[in-house]
Amino acid sequence: MSDLQAVEVAISPVEKFREYLATKAQRLTTERRFIVEEIFADHDHFDVDQIVMRLSQRDDGKRVSRSTVYRTVSALEEAGLLRKIARADGRDLYEHDYGYPQHDHLICRRTGKLIEFHSPELDEILQKVAAEHGFRMEGHRLEVYGLSAEACRPARRSYGKLDRI
Amino acid sequence: MSDLQAVEVAISPVEKFREYLATKAQRLTTERRFIVEEIFADHDHFDVDQIVMRLSQRDDGKRVSRSTVYRTVSALEEAGLLRKIARADGRDLYEHDYGYPQHDHLICRRTGKLIEFHSPELDEILQKVAAEHGFRMEGHRLEVYGLSAEACRPARRSYGKLDRI
DNA sequence: TTAGCTGCAAAGCCTTTGCAATTTA
DNA sequence: TAAATTGCAAAGGCTTTGCAGCTAA
Numbered sequence: 001m002s003d004l005q006a007v008e009v010a011i012s013p014v015e016k017f018r019e020y021l022a023t024k025a026q027r028l029t030t031e032r033r034f035i036v037e038e039i040f041a042d043h044d045h046f047d048v049d050q051i052v053m054r055l056s057q058r059d060d061g062k063r064v065s066r067s068t069v070y071r072t073v074s075a076l077e078e079a080g081l082l083r084k085i086a087r088a089d090g091r092d093l094y095e096h097d098y099g100y101p102q103h104d105h106l107i108c109r110r111t112g113k114l115i116e117f118h119s120p121e122l123d124e125i126l127q128k129v130a131a132e133h134g135f136r137m138e139g140h141r142l143e144v145y146g147l148s149a150e151a152c153r154p155a156r157r158s159y160g161k162l163d164r165i
Numbered sequence: 166m167s168d169l170q171a172v173e174v175a176i177s178p179v180e181k182f183r184e185y186l187a188t189k190a191q192r193l194t195t196e197r198r199f200i201v202e203e204i205f206a207d208h209d210h211f212d213v214d215q216i217v218m219r220l221s222q223r224d225d226g227k228r229v230s231r232s233t234v235y236r237t238v239s240a241l242e243e244a245g246l247l248r249k250i251a252r253a254d255g256r257d258l259y260e261h262d263y264g265y266p267q268h269d270h271l272i273c274r275r276t277g278k279l280i281e282f283h284s285p286e287l288d289e290i291l292q293k294v295a296a297e298h299g300f301r302m303e304g305h306r307l308e309v310y311g312l313s314a315e316a317c318r319p320a321r322r323s324y325g326k327l328d329r330i
Numbered sequence: 331t332t333a334g335c336t337g338c339a340a341a342g343c344c345t346t347t348g349c350a351a352t353t354t355a
Numbered sequence: 356t357a358a359a360t361t362g363c364a365a366a367g368g369c370t371t372t373g374c375a376g377c378t379a380a
Contacts, residue, residue: 106294106295106298106300106302108300109303115300117294117298119290119294122287122290122294125284125286125287125290129271129282129284129309130271130309130311132282133271133280133282133313133314134313134314134317135271135273135280135309135311135312135313135314136311136317137271137309137310138274138310138311138312139309139310139311140307140308140309140310141306141307141308141310142305142306142307142308143305143306143307144291144294144295144300144302144304144305145302145303145304145305145306146295146300146302146303146304147300147301148298148299148300148301149298149299149300152299152301
C-alpha cells in the first residue's frame with residue numbers, strides 16, 4: 001500500500017511509552033497497554049472513536065472507557081508516539097510518529113484516500129525557506145489536495161467510492 | 166509585514182460574492198455585505214469570533230448575529246473567497262483566497278506568529294510528486310512549525326509574547 | 331409577493347473534567 | 356500505603372439548526 005519502509009526501532013511502542021511514563025512518575029496500566037497495542041496494530045490513520053470501537057470489540061471482554069482513550073492519546077502525543085495530522089468531520093485524526101518515517105500526504109477529495117509520500121527535495125526547500133526568514137524549523141505538515149488516479153477514472157465496477165468507506 | 170504582492174483583481178470581494186450568490190439564486194443582504202467588508206478590510210488571518218467582535222463594535226449600530234457570520238463564512242468558503250487554513254484553540258482559522266496569491270506559512274510555536282512565504286520550487290516539486298502518483302493536484306496546505314527569529318532571541322524588553330496577544 | 335435570510339435559543343458533537351472507587355508500584 | 360488512574364456523568368466550547376418574523380428582488 002505504501003512504498004515507505006518502517007524505520008528501525010529498538011523497542012516497541014509500548015516500551016517506549018513505558019519509558020516516557022516513567023520520566024513523569026506515571027504508570028503503564030492495563031488500559032494504556034491495550035490502547036497502545038490497538039493503535040499500533042497497523043499503520044493506518046485513525047481518530048479516537050475508531051479506537052474506542054475497536055477496543056469495544058475485544059473478545060476478552062476488557063473494555064476501556066472513552067475518557068481513558070482520550071487521555072491516553074494525548075499522552076501518546078506528548079510522548080512523541082503519535083502526531084495529530086488533520087481534522088475530518090469535526091474529529092482529530094492521528095498517525096504514528098514512532099517507528100515510521102516522516103512523510104506527507106496526497107488527499108483525494110473524492111474518496112478521502114490518503115497517499116503517503118516523502119520527498120527529500122521538499123525538505124531541502126523548507127530548510128532554505130526557513131533559513132531565509134531566520135526561522136528555526138522543527139517540523140511541518142503538508143497536505144496536497146486533489147483527485148487520486150482512481151477517482152479520475154470512470155468507475156467501471158462499483159469500485160472506489162463504495163468499497164472504501 | 167509581508168513581501169507578497171496582491172494579485173490583480175478585476176472586482177471587489179463583495180462583487181465576487183454577489184456573482185457567486187447569483188448563480189445559486191441567493192441574495193446579497195446587508196448583513197452579508199458587512200461581513201465580507203469586515204473580513205476583507207485587512208489581510209490578516211481570522212476566526213469567526215474575531216469577526217463577530219469587530220462587527221459588534223461598529224459605530225453605526227448595525228449588528229450581525231453569530232449564526233449569520235458562521236453561515237456567511239461557510240458560503241464565502243464555497244464561493245472560493247476564503248480558505249480554512251488551520252485550527253487554533255479549538256477554533257477554525259481562515260484566510261483570504263481571493264485577491265491574494267497562493268502561499269504557505271511558517272508558524273512560531275512560541276508567539277503563534279504566522280509568516281507567509283511562497284516558493285515556486287515547492288510548487289514544482291509538488292507537481293512532480295503528484296504526477297508520480299497519478300494524482301491530479303488541486304491545491305495544498307503547508308504549515309512549517311518551529312521558532313521565529315524573535316522567539317529565539319532572548320527578549321530584551323517585554324516584547325513578543327505579551328504585546329502580541 | 332415569495333423565496334430566501336436573520337436572530338435567537340436550543341441542540342449537536344467532539345473533547346475535557348470533577349469525583350469516588352480502584353489499582354499500580 | 357499513597358499517589359496515580361479509571362469510568363461515569365456532567366460540563367465545555369465551537370458550530371449547526373429549527374423556526375417565526377423579516378426582507379431583498
